[in-house]
Amino acid sequence: EVQLVESGGGLVQPGGSLRLSCAASGFTVYNYWMSWVRQSPGKGLEWVANMKQDGSEKHYVDSVKGRFTISRDDAKNSLYLQMNSLRGEDTAVYYCARGLEQVPPAYGAFDIWGQGTRVTVSS
């Protein structure tokens, strides 16, 4: 079965750090563009970051540039999001998602999503 399972969320104080993990099964992450997408009541769904198959490209939404880093461990078939200098507005459910493989490429659409992990930034 193709699935993604996130972990690592929790309660963190403003200015703190968290590392989210996303374990994939049923497919190999290095064959796909992979993304993180977050959802909060106030801002709805927001794409956060993505990473190309060969790791040569990583892109971020402006609000997290310089604070968040997307990475991958091919041996563990997992995706990660290192989040530093966290702010209240980063509070959300974070999903990892697989980019849709199509011709032409459609990696900005997402055909497989994890169940999400909740991040709360509060003192």
Added chain:
Amino acid sequence: DIVMTQSPESLAVSLGERATINCKSSQSVLYRSNNKNYLAWYQQKPGQPPNLLIYWASTRESGVPDRFSGSGSGTDFTLTISSLQAEDVAVYFCQQYYGAPYTFGQGTKLEIK
């Protein structure tokens, strides 16, 4: 950034009737070079992640019932459910993947009348 605006914010439709959700982008998401609209639709039920229904504005994802259809081009798009079923109660989102940052509409909540 491309802003996606959905209407209405909520919608109540009787079982078996047609439901129509609109989505407008602040700039065209049609790539002239391949004549593809970089527009997707998702369905999200409570406590679940979004589920891809439609991509390229009108291509149904595998396994999606044919009562779901997408149409439109350029900046104006529509998701239509031809005959509403009880299991279609959900929030529906449009999303552009024309360019990063990929952006979503605010969602339309669909209920049974």
